[in-house]
Amino acid sequence: MIRLLLADDEELLRSALAALLDLEDDLSVVAQAATSTDAVRLAREHRPDIAVLDLEMPPADGLTAAEQIRAELPTRIVMVTRHARPGVLRRALAAGVSGFVPKTTPAVRLAEIIRDVAAGRRYVDSDIAASALTEDDCPLSDRELDVLRAARTGASVKEIAKEVGLAQGTVRNYLSAAMSKLNVSSRHAAAHRAWEEGWI
Numbered sequence: 106m107i108r109l110l111l112a113d114d115e116e117l118l119r120s121a122l123a124a125l126l127d128l129e130d131d132l133s134v135v136a137q138a139a140t141s142t143d144a145v146r147l148a149r150e151h152r153p154d155i156a157v158l159d160l161e162m163p164p165a166d167g168l169t170a171a172e173q174i175r176a177e178l179p180t181r182i183v184m185v186t187r188h189a190r191p192g193v194l195r196r197a198l199a200a201g202v203s204g205f206v207p208k209t210t211p212a213v214r215l216a217e218i219i220r221d222v223a224a225g226r227r228y229v230d231s232d233i234a235a236s237a238l239t240e241d242d243c244p245l246s247d248r249e250l251d252v253l254r255a256a257r258t259g260a261s262v263k264e265i266a267k268e269v270g271l272a273q274g275t276v277r278n279y280l281s282a283a284m285s286k287l288n289v290s291s292r293h294a295a296a297h298r299a300w301e302e303g304w305i
Contacts (some may be wrong), residue, residue: 107223110136110151112170113159118208121197122157125212129183132216141170148174155219157180159208160186160193168196177200177240181222194229194304205230249283252276254305257296260267 111125111134112235136147141162148170148231156174158167171182183204184197195213197205199278203222207230208216218228250272255265262280266273280292289295299305 107132107155107219108135108151108153109133109219110138110148110153110156112141112145112156112162112178113168114137114148114162115141115159122212125294126216126219129216132219137231141165142168144170145173148180152178152291153180154182154223155183157215157219159183160184160197168193168200168202171202172196178237183215183219183222183228184186185215190301191233192305193301194237195303196232198229205233207233241300243289243302244286245283245299245304246279248291249279249286249300250305253283253292253299255281256292257300259293278304 111119116139119137119139123137126132127134129138133191135153136151138147139162142164144156144158147157156171158170160167167184171184174180175182181203182201183206184202185208186193186208187208194205204218204227206218206228210218221228251269252265256267261269262273262276266276269276282297284290284292284295287295287298289298296305
């Protein structure tokens with residue numbers, strides 16, 4: 106029996122997936138989580154064979170949870186996502202994630218992938234893999250990336266300036282330049298885009 110932990114902040118999707126996977130003779134959902142924090146806690150408690158984690162769930166994200174789980178347990182990770190950017194795939198593979206699939210994957214196919222991962226194989230969706238080979242070069246400077254990395258936590262301009270050792274006006278200039286280059290309207294959107302692309 107392959108013991109599963111499912112973590113997704115969308116309760117309807119998570120519970121539906123749990124019900125479908127539980128129909129499989131060799132799969133058993135032993136725990137469900139709605140946050141990355143609960144995913145790590147429940148993984149420690151239940152020690153599942155496989156953790157199926159949503160990439161984008163609060164308060165951190167699925168990758169952070171994956172790194173923490175992999176650091177402590179032999180649990181294998183299957184990452185599920187709506188938006189699979191190449192940089193995220195690279196980061197996931199570096200964190201020891203064994204499977205990377207879109208949320209559109211049917212439950213029956215996901216069950217097959219889970220079995221493959223449980224047997225020690227890796228699975229990366231072919232569309233995600235193809236996009237990783239054709240990713241764009243980063244248009245941002247190192248300093249712009251520094252301020253976006255600091256901005257990703259929701260820090261204020263004052264806090265970012267202190268963290269990166271720059272004047273507040275200089276930080277505002279770098280943030281403005283990054284937002285312009287990425288064609289987004291807020292520093293949070295710019296930081297999220299840079300994270301999705303794997304630049305920070």
